[in-house]
Amino acid sequence: MSRVIPNMPGPFLDIFIPYWGDPGYMKLTIDSVLEQTNPNWRLTVVDDAYPDSTIENYVSSLADSRITFIKKKQNEGITASFRTSLQLAQQDLVCFVGCDDYLLPNYVEIVLQAHEEFPEADIIQPGVTVVDADGKPSKTLVDRVKQRLLRPRSSTPLLLSGEKLATSLLHGDWLYWPSLTFKTASVRKFDFRNEFPIIQDLALVVDMIVEGNSLLVVPEKCFAYRRHSDSASSVLILSGSRFEGERDYFALAAKLARSKGWRRAELAARLRLTSRAHALSLVPILLKTGDGGAFRTMVRHGLGA
Template identity: 25%
Template structure:
């Protein structure tokens, strides 16, 4: 008999936290579950701590080498058999009624692509730091924010159907790191709506100074910059989605009215590129410009844009005005300082000459 819920639990160097995690799992009011913990080749005593628990619902799988979060989730899924899936790393904690509420929500919302609980942040000592607030938004509003700004959802405790995971997400991209959950959110929302629960069901371990990949370090921000283009490419999956043009019309209603262009899936790169050029995020604008470049690169592409949008080369040249980016700002700053340096150097040379003349005459 298969369990109703499989908890997919990536685990890496969580020796100090995994005991709290497992105890919270075993204390659930909903008991028809299994928890697949995938140890991603930890270097501490994480595995030994897990093995202390003998409950058959706790199942340990060990990676032979370190492979990352998405690889761990893939492995956990490959060893899971539940109808519903819950994602939760082993440094977090579930409230006792979490699985029960998630199960009820999935049963009561058969069309939802995912269920998201509210989170309470805790520190390394399990002290509560405050609620991680997520604004209630419609499907269209969430997609708009994810496209134009950035993440608008959380991932600890998110639940979905096994069938949707297979059809939409599996296998998860192993190379995605800091944006691995954001990519999942986009993929799911492109296919349907989600439900944000009002209940706090997860105690989310938050340590901005920690050593994990989401810690607020320079490398974290650099990884996000490197992953952004690939993340934005996820929206190109609209090519394969039913009624995509209607969805785009609802998501970008204001921008469509401003630019007076209509979405057309046959020119999706161009349309999304024009939308991205209106983003306040420079990397999004750069992505958008590159999509338009790709659309215009061939004779056939240019003809299609002329036919659909009356878009010509002179219009293409004007688009650069939307990309007043950091590199150009740095170039302008360099030119400004260069002029100032040259002026200062000229003044110093004149002053030296006058001083020499004064000395000679004196």
């Protein structure tokens, strides 16, 4: 028998989890949705033809009318899963949660309250805590830079838009994509850029900003982002492939900023200082591995070539 949970008055959040990965992590992600203090959510699992029925069986065992499971016939990749998720969204708000991340119990409560107080915000970035592969608090250099140096500081919700926001993000991407909540109608006007599979999250947000959309930064922490070494972005970082993609994207971002007359944003895209500094910080590691190709790519990117 299906379990039906009474809804609270107000808007609803469509939560999508594109799934391909560790079933153990995925169960924790689903459980974190079930533990929300505000029940006004709908969850859809988009299984990208993962060769295992563990999660399908788990969702079925929950018998919760708010949860839908969709399994694709063949693997299409994360970008296609994002598109599928957005096409299926029916609520006013939507988010795309990573299948190894998890929501803190107050996530839905925080983003719905933020939407109520700032209905003009097209994107909501709530506070994020970073954890490692074992779920323990993590303090990597990347996250210290994001949270202490790049992210705008405010003890109250902060609404940002225009060139100031674009410049900030092009200096250094301080967003955590899986934690973002979007106005469904706003994000549907845009598409993911196939040519930038690793940095497509920043590409989509910048496209939205260029077209006049706004972002709300909420200080309260309500999302756990898992940082571990075997993620797709981490593997591509050490191969140098990520930075090649970043260089191409920042060249495009500079053109977009110039088309708006945003000189500071264009300069930030051309300098790409944080991206270059990140590359140079990895040079000592690559010297030890002996990967000459990746080493040359990293140095070239770091020096702005």
